[in-house]
Amino acid sequence: MPAPTQALKLVLRTSDDVVRMRQTLRQVTVDRGFSLVDQTKLITAASELARNTIDYGRGGEVHIEAVEQGMRRGVRLTFIDQGPGIPDIETALRDGFTSGKGLGLGLGGAKRLSNEFHIESTVGHGTRVQITRWK
Amino acid sequence: MERIPILKMGRFLLVTIQVDMHDQLVMTLQDDLTQSIVKHRVRGVLIDISSLDMVDSFIGRMIANISGMARVLDAATVVVGMQPAVAITLVELGLTLEGVRTALSVEKGMALLEQSAG
Numbered sequence: 001m002p003a004p005t006q007a008l009k010l011v012l013r014t015s016d017d018v019v020r021m022r023q024t025l026r027q028v029t030v031d032r033g034f035s036l037v038d039q040t041k042l043i044t045a046a047s048e049l050a051r052n053t054i055d056y057g058r059g060g061e062v063h064i065e066a067v068e069q070g071m072r073r074g075v076r077l078t079f080i081d082q083g084p085g086i087p088d089i090e091t092a093l094r095d096g097f098t099s100g101k102g103l104g105l106g107l108g109g110a111k112r113l114s115n116e117f118h119i120e121s122t123v124g125h126g127t128r129v130q131i132t133r134w135k
Numbered sequence: 136m137e138r139i140p141i142l143k144m145g146r147f148l149l150v151t152i153q154v155d156m157h158d159q160l161v162m163t164l165q166d167d168l169t170q171s172i173v174k175h176r177v178r179g180v181l182i183d184i185s186s187l188d189m190v191d192s193f194i195g196r197m198i199a200n201i202s203g204m205a206r207v208l209d210a211a212t213v214v215v216g217m218q219p220a221v222a223i224t225l226v227e228l229g230l231t232l233e234g235v236r237t238a239l240s241v242e243k244g245m246a247l248l249e250q251s252a253g
Contacts, residue, residue: 015157022189040189040220044228047191095229106192109228 007063012079018050021062025075028064032073034135042075042133045113048106049079049129057081057127067132074115074134082126089119139164141171144181147248148172149241150201151183152194161197168201172208179248180205181241185216195230202235211251213237215244 008028010021022043029039046062053060060081067076086092095108107129111117114131121127137160142149148171150164171177182198184190202212214237217225225232238244 019155026188037220037223040224041227043189044191044224047189047193048228051191051193109192109230112227112229113224 007065007078010062010064011059012050012053012062012081013059014054018047018054021050022047024064025077028066028075029133032066032075032135034075034133038133038135041113042077042131045110045131045133046077048110049077049131052106052129053079053081053083053127057083059083060126069134072134074132076116076130076132078128078130080126080128085123085125085127086119086121087123089121093119138167141167143171143175143177144245146177147179147181147245148175148177149181149183151186152197153186156194156197161193165197165200165204169204169208172205172210177208177210179211179213179245179251181244181248182212182214183216183241184214184221185218187221188218190217190221190225190230192228192230195225195228195232198232198235202232206234211236211248213244213247215239215241 010024011017025043025046026039029042050062058081060079063078065076067074091097093108110131115134116132118130139150139160150168180201182201198214205212212235214235217237236247238247
């Protein structure tokens with residue numbers, strides 16, 4: 001599959017959507033030439049964020065883009081939801097913090113597993129998390 | 136209703152996890168395992184994750200829950216077949232799976248359980 005020239009947009013509402021996202025990401029990262037470890041890190045980070053989108057964000061979508069920076073090639077994922085938003089991002093990033101039944105590793109974990117991590121959230125409007133993994 | 140098969144191997148149970156487990160399947164597995172541990176007076180549970188090319192905190196929580204329930208029922212848990220890329224990622228993710236031992240294969244996992252079951 002050639003590198004997507006525009007972002008691939010996938011809906012995230014059910015566990016089946018997460019499965020579909022993982023399979024798509026596996027394909028994209030293999031085609032991008034990522035090592036197995038880097039593939040696994042990106043897919044795991046994506047799995048965490050996708051679950052957050054569904055469990056807390058009330059469903060949303062993920063945009064998958066192939067990116068370039070000079071000689072570097074990478075994959076950028078943007079998770080968007082129009083859910084309740086995160087009131088305190090710093091607390092949410094702390095390991096062990098969970099407002100649900102999780103382990104509280106999702107956001108912090110996704111950040112650690114990625115080369116770049118950006119998050120924006122507005123209470124009552126939604127959340128946008130973007131991660132990038134470079135080859 | 137679909138179920139993950141639980142194999143009885145002597146005094147132990149073997150469960151093979153595939154990654155595409157949705158929430159209901161996880162709940163069913165945890166229930167089935169608890170019942171099996173009690174019914175067969177099992178001393179150990181082997182969780183085979185050799186087919187998982189990814190373990191996230193959702194799966195990690197399931198393993199931790201299974202291990203916790205088994206411990207309450209006086210059974211040990213060993214996770215077998217963790218792929219190297221998964222191991223590296225788990226460390227970076229910060230998922231420690233405390234109280235859960237690992238082994239490279241089902242055979243080695245059973246040997247570990249035999250030792251601790253006495």
